[in-house]
Amino acid sequence: MDPVKIGIIGCGNISNQYLELARQFPILDIAACADLNLDAARAQAEKYNVPQACTVEQLLADDRIELVINLTIPAAHASVALKTIEARKHVYNEKPLAVTVDEANQMLAAAEQKQVRIGCAPDTFLGTAHQACRKAIDEGVIGRPVAATAFMLCRGHETWHPSPAFYYKVGGGPMFDMGPYYLTALINLLGPIARVTGSAGIQIDPRTITSQPLNGQTIDVETPDHVAGTIEFAQGAIGTIITSFAAAHSPHDRRHPITIFGTEGTMQVPDPNNFDGSVLVCGVADKEWREVTVEHDHPNGRSLGVADMAHAIRDRRPHRASGEIAFAVLAAMQGFLTAADTGQAQTLDTSYDRPAMLGLGLSDGVLTEPASAAK
Ligand SMILES: NC(=O)c1ccc[n+]([C@@H]2O[C@H](COP(=O)([O-])OP(=O)(O)OC[C@H]3O[C@@H](n4cnc5c(N)ncnc54)[C@H](O)[C@@H]3O)[C@@H](O)[C@H]2O)c1
Structure with a gap:
């Protein structure tokens, strides 16, 4: 299966975990690193043998890159994601999806319009x-x-x-x-x-x-x-x-x-x-x-959700750490605060399914599909 070319935007603390773990998934081809601070992008590219360090604009203009992992600070999650979607690339955000439900709604609408996917951490599930x-x-x-x-x-x-x-x-x-x-x-x-x-x-x-x-x-x-x-x-x-x-x-x-x-x-x-x-x-x-006996034996760590998303892009199936689930999480978090402010319970949209369970086992670093995609 053709690897998915990936760009990383935001080369701070957590990028180490992504860059380290991505090596375990042949589907992930990390092609470029970018950051507002170009020195940070250069340092991570050198440390993890990524071929290119560049500005955010250069990364987004690179037609070879299909998916961007957005590891910027929460306040920048929506703006960086919207720029990525505008460049017709899939985007996987660190958590939270955005800081407000309004920002997240804009992201989901833009992704639908441009026919690209949104993924989001956490992938610990x-x-x-x-x-x-x-x-x-x-x-x-x-x-x-x-x-x-x-x-x-x-x-x-x-x-x-x-x-x-x-x-x-x-x-x-x-x-x-x-x-x-x-x-x-x-x-x-x-x-x-x-x-x-x-x-x-x-x-x-x-x-x-x-x-x-x-x-x-x-x-x-x-x-x-x-x-x-x-x-x-x-x-x-x-x-x-x-x-x-x-x-x-x-x-x-x-x-x-x-x-x-x-x-x-x-x-x-x-x-x-x-x-x-x-x-x-x-x-x-x-x-x-x-x-309980743990039967799954795939690699654990940040990158698992991106690897599933990359396979899903190639297989044309839904990915698990999705924008839809992250939106539901954001709506619930905002719901607690709004309920606390107003004294009113908040009704949320339930038109999404649980992500399908992961299949057991891993062959050659490729995530396997579940025998039956339980909902
Ligand atoms: N640090 C952790 O342990 C941890 C764990 C889980 C999740 N996260 C999440 O990961 C994300 C990043 O956290 P971190 O600890 O790596 O932060 P960090 O501050 O170490 O790194 C963020 C990087 O993003 C860059 N950046 C900020 N705005 C940008 C923009 N608009 N365009 C390009 N680059 C930009 C900064 O220059 C910096 O290098 C956050 O959303 C955080 O919630 C962090």
Whole structure:
């Protein structure tokens, strides 16, 4: 199969993971790196043997490039994606898809008009452990899922991050930063979200930075640093999610921050920020948890969603880490905040399917298709 020629826009921290992992997928041919800061693009091209480092405009003008991986900062996700779509290239954004639902709507409409695809992180739900959760749930191991809890609580990032202000500005906060991992994992397991409600507050303001080099500076908190949401899934399960940058020493099990409760048992789901981890289930009548065997054996890591998208382009089938799912996640995140502001539950569009489960196994670095594309 012809590899897909890829350009990377945004050569910061996370680009290392993409450039490293992409090597494991022959379908991905990383042809060029670009960044507002040309030195950053040059450095990554040299480090990972990418043939070209260039400006964003040069990359977008290169007709050989079919797909752009957009690894810029969240505030630039929509503008870079729109330019890419305008250049008639497929685009795969880091999370979140965009900072507002309006921006994301513009992106989806533009992609439809230009007949190109949008993909979006996170792709951790394609990881071997999360696919094992999906398989076990689809096989009825815990019966019909009736409820879920998801927790991401910490005290914030000003103690370690060198430049933490963006975490406390609009488009940041614990929900927009970490919610995509948890909500995408839940949609993969339980399907579309029909309605959300929530409470949110700015609980600790201002923040004093204790990391270097900005030690001692303060940050005004402009977006809720604690968001509690209730999620009604279209299939009937009721979820509770809490994301917080205002909670010190949360005692929940960080290795299994998501729990799915079913009519026949309970499942502990590993950290959705990771691709692997142990999957534990306990039947209603059981006394002990047992570990589910993870059968998928494809490579784990950031690039998996892009590799699936590249195969999907060649095979003319839907890709899994899609703009549609990322849009649903963004709408739910914005829904929690709007519900908190207005006191009104927010009804969401449910006209999308769960992404199909990944097939078992991998031959020569090529992702295999599932025996049956379960919805
Ligand atoms: N760092 C992580 O651990 C991590 C993990 C998961 C996801 N992410 C996501 O990845 C994305 C990037 O994060 P990062 O940590 O690599 O950030 P970063 O600040 O290290 O890198 C971002 C890069 O994008 C470039 N850039 C910004 N605006 C641009 C534009 N308009 N055009 C071209 N280049 C532009 C910057 O010059 C910089 O080199 C974010 O969306 C973040 O949410 C990061």
